[in-house]
Amino acid sequence: MKWTFTTDLAVLPDAVEKWLRRSPAMNTIPLTVLDRIRRGLPADGMLLGWLTEGEEIHGMTLHTPPRPLLLPDLPEDAARTLAPALRARGHRVNGVSGPREPAEAFARTWGRPEAERMSMRLYRLGTLTAPAVPGSARTARRDDEELLIEWQRAFTVEAEGHGDDNPAPLIRQKIQRQEVVLWEDGGRPVSRADFTVPVAGMSRIGYVYTPPSERRRGYGTAVTHAASRAALDAGAELVLLFTDLANPTSNSIYQAIGYRPVADYAQITFA
Numbered sequence: 001m002k003w004t005f006t007t008d009l010a011v012l013p014d015a016v017e018k019w020l021r022r023s024p025a026m027n028t029i030p031l032t033v034l035d036r037i038r039r040g041l042p043a044d045g046m047l048l049g050w051l052t053e054g055e056e057i058h059g060m061t062l063h064t065p066p067r068p069l070l071l072p073d074l075p076e077d078a079a080r081t082l083a084p085a086l087r088a089r090g091h092r093v094n095g096v097s098g099p100r101e102p103a104e105a106f107a108r109t110w111g112r113p114e115a116e117r118m119s120m121r122l123y124r125l126g127t128l129t130a131p132a133v134p135g136s137a138r139t140a141r142r143d144d145e146e147l148l149i150e151w152q153r154a155f156t157v158e159a160e161g162h163g164d165d166n167p168a169p170l171i172r173q174k175i176q177r178q179e180v181v182l183w184e185d186g187g188r189p190v191s192r193a194d195f196t197v198p199v200a201g202m203s204r205i206g207y208v209y210t211p212p213s214e215r216r217r218g219y220g221t222a223v224t225h226a227a228s229r230a231a232l233d234a235g236a237e238l239v240l241l242f243t244d245l246a247n248p249t250s251n252s253i254y255q256a257i258g259y260r261p262v263a264d265y266a267q268i269t270f271a
Contacts, residue, residue: 001058001078003085005049009037016050019057024202025124025262026073026099028240030062032196032204033070039177042169047091051078063093068267069106071098076105083109097267107268115271116161118244121251123259125239128228131257133218135185137226139178144189145171148180151192155209159244181230183223191219193227195234203236208250221253228257 006012017034020027037043043064051059059078062070069086071079079102086093096106100119107114140148145168152167174180174194183191191210196203205227210220224241231239241259243250 001051001053001081003049003051003082005047005085005089005091007047009034009046009048012048013050013057015057016060019060020072021200023073024200025122025238025240028122028202028204029097030060030070030072031199031202033062033064035196035199036170036173037064039173041173049082049085051081063091066094068095068097068269069093071096071102071106073099074102076101078102079105080109082106083111093270095267095269098265100264100266103266103268107270110270112270114268116269118267119246120242120265120267121245122262122265123241123243123254124262125228125241126258126260128225128232128258129256130225131218131221133183133222135183135190135219135222137181137183137223137230139230140175140180140182140192142175144180144182145175147189148175148192151209151211152207154211155207181223181227183219183226185217185219190214190217191223193220193223195227195231195236195239198231198234198236201235201237203231203234203239205231205239205241208241220250221257224254225257 020031024031045065047063049061050057059074060072061082083106096103148171149167152171177197179197180192180194182189193208194206205224208220208224228239241254243254
């Protein structure tokens with residue numbers, strides 16, 4: 001088997017995305033990241049790789065520094081062969097993220113000590129159940145941009161331990177594509193959740209954020225329900241979301257509105 005790498009998305013064989021689309025749930029993140037880059041989201045320093053045996057695709061990887069190396073649902077032996085292939089190229093990696101087994105296999109082969117780990121669980125929507133929470137949902141508009149940039153920075157500090165230096169391009173793209181849902185109570189935004197425009201019939205809920213002063217009132221549950229409904233209305237056949245396993249509250253509230261566990265993922269940061 002052979003890994004091939006490129007920094008040019010136009011060079012990526014169509015067969016690689018077809019390989020990802022065989023399992024849109026397990027490969028939700030690389031599918032949506034590729035879609036965003038194609039639609040103009042900046043990806044400086046991006047590296048794409050795909051694994052072949054003869055003419056057949058057996059895996060892929062995507063790295064958009066400074067974020068961790070992104071793995072799809074790879075066999076563990078494929079993940080292990082990726083580490084020496086990247087080293088031979090002289091490519092530096094500060095972490096890895098993906099389904100738990102291939103992420104751990106890559107981390108062991110990469111050989112650097114593990115400094116930090118976020119354990120996550122992927123959920124799939126079954127029957128959507130509405131919560132009883134005061135307020136109503138609306139789609140974010142251009143005049144919400146400043147608030148959403150502020151909330152995006154706060155979200156990444158809580159979720160990843162550091163702020164997003166430049167969240168504006170992502171926020172603008174999401175507003176333009178009508179992917180951001182706000183929950184309002186008393187005429188003011190109190191919570192936010194996003195959904196991705198369906199790719200391969202799949203949409204993912206993300207960036208669920210409620211400011212600390214508005215928490216414990218059910219707003220996060222309500223806006224997640226609203227974003228899930230928006231994804232279904234946009235044509236999604238499969239609606240997904242990730243939770244941090246260290247946060248039992250989020251795992252319970254998402255199950256209360258109809259989400260069911262699929263698989264565990266890991267984001268590992270190297271020392």
